[in-house]
Amino acid sequence: MDFKLWRPDGDTRYTNYSWGLPGDGPSEISVQNGRVAESTNGPTIDLGGANLIPAFIDAHCHILPTGLDLQKLHLGNCTTHDEVLNAVREQHRELPEGAWLLAVHYDQTRYDGVHLHRDQLDAISSDRPILLRHVNGHASVANSATLHAAKVTDETPDPKGGTYVKDASGRLTGVLLERAHEFVTATAPSPTTEEMVDAILAAGEAMASYGVTCATDMMTGRYDLARELEAYRLAAERGCAIRTRPCIQWAELFGPRAKPADELIQALDGERCRVWGAKIFADGAIGSATAAVYEPYVSEGGTGQLIYAPEKLMQMVRTAHEAGWRIAIHAIGDRATDLVMDAYEALDEPTRHRIEHAMILSDAQIERMLRLGIHCTMQPEFLARFGHSYRHHLGPERASKLKRFRSVKDAGIPLSFNSDRPIVAGDPWLACMSASNRPEGYVQEENLTYAEALEAYTMMGAVANNDPAPLGVGQPAEFITWTR
Ligand SMILES: [Zn+2]
Incomplete structure (x- = not known):
């Protein structure tokens, strides 16, 4: 969608738009000092008949986790195992010593359905903890340093509602499901x-x-x-x-x-x-x-x-x-x-x-x-x-x-x-x-x-959110225009 978010901080009058919500909206919007006002001394902007709605309000999301994910390595664009491993290797080179390498949007179903193995991650680093979170949020793949930090060994029993995946010989593969994934994830250092x-x-x-x-x-x-x-x-x-x-x-x-x-x-x-x-x-x-x-x-x-x-x-x-x-x-x-x-x-x-x-x-x-x-x-x-x-x-x-x-x-x-x-x-x-x-x-x-x-x-x-109605007098002037 091609749109523009308007947040004027000065004085302006906005005219000639079509109200994009049901019913009648204000026929013009006056802004004084960045807030909706009864009238304004500012210049007039003709919006050329564009649709106009108040800015969006997301009353149920996770702001801090959204931001923390943005700071992690994003694997969503990788289309092969090698691309994932290359991205992890590159990130490993850039991170300061001791920092955990946390990645998001790992998804083996986008390649051949076969999970990465911890040996492949250990080949990149055996001492820096590496943890790739699955795009579904219910699984991850860890290297040996991560499992070590979480004190998970071949002998550790599965938690209730979770699995430390093992190969035929009983050795951990690094794949963690549900509660096992949650437990190991929780051992990563919390953000400052x-x-x-x-x-x-x-x-x-x-x-x-x-x-x-x-x-x-x-x-x-x-x-x-x-x-x-x-x-x-x-x-x-x-x-x-x-x-x-x-x-x-x-x-x-x-x-x-x-x-x-x-x-x-x-x-x-x-x-x-x-x-x-x-x-x-x-x-x-x-x-x-x-x-x-x-x-x-x-x-x-x-x-x-x-x-x-x-x-x-x-x-x-x-x-x-x-x-x-x-x-x-x-x-x-x-x-x-x-x-x-x-x-x-x-x-x-x-x-x-x-x-x-x-x-x-x-x-x-x-x-x-x-x-x-x-x-x-x-x-x-x-x-x-x-x-x-x-x-x-x-x-x-x-x-x-x-x-x-x-x-x-x-x-x-x-x-x-x-x-x-x-x-x-x-x-x-x-x-x-x-x-x-x-x-x-x-x-x-x-x-x-x-x-x-x-x-x-x-x-x-x-x-x-129990906030005042958007675009009411005194409210921040925040609105969106778009044309179809
Ligand atoms: Zn939620």
Whole structure:
């Protein structure tokens, strides 16, 4: 999509555009000191009839991880094993001594389906830890130095829900699956505060290049809450290209090891950076058959996993609610979604809370969600990216009805669109395309119009974030024009 993100810092009046969202928009936009104003003394710019919408708001993504990934070696363009190895070798030469070599977007299925072996990585370096993360986020390949750092040997038993892949002679190949991958990944040194600031700034640039100007980090506190909040504060101070809304992991606020973060939260400036609320996970994902569903997976049976027992979830929600927090809960499967709604229903006034993903919904659940008055976020880019995996795990019929945009919107539930990047590219244009013309394999009845999809990714993003409506008087002048 050929578009332009406008963020004037002076005084200007913009005329002659066509409002790109449903209904009537402002007929002209006056900007005074970079903010939308009633009127302006500045010159007039004729936009030549281009479409105009507010800038995108990505109210569910992972800002810091997006930026950290941007700093890692990217293997997504490699088309052979040799290209992967050459890229790793080159990076090895450039990195300072002792630093881990971390790569992303490794994908053996793009060559011949055969994983790299740790011996091939050891031939590049046997003392620098090397770890290539698979593009699906559920596997990686490590060299011997990485396995050594993680204290994994041929004798180490597989963790529950994971595999240290071994060859016929019982020797580790370096391939790590699921929990084994997570465990070894967690032994890599965590980023310094300065590295985090750089990552947030890089993520901000990358997101702004798609027209995003505000984003919510949906799991702040994965490394160290205090340093992460400080990094967000510093990034804002240093002119981060997006406004940021950290949403803090529940355990970091209320768990047994939680440290009070009130001072750090209050040190944020409020507009450029503001803590949104608390994040809870209720289940897993469809791609790993861990989303909690009613009907078993056709791929491997089972009905997925709840992260917490229902009573525990209910108590966590109550704790955060009573402390005055907003809550966003990840629930992908229909079984998890009901438990989340049970927890919200037990509160006196749940309307400030959100449900994230809600990928499988019955009509009755949609009615219930409306009754509760909660906000629902969905990620249309997933449809384009993971269709194959959804059909594999759920079968074509159930997969075709994932993400019921039209039913949810027509019911009157506040619905916003977001990316969840870095799981996907984070391209709002692709997302709005996927939501208004669902890819092959999905029912077309659940399409929104393109304008409605854009609205869900802009105006409704602000609703999701409890921010003022974009382009209202006093708000930052941030908008996008494009022509088809
Ligand atoms: Zn997420």
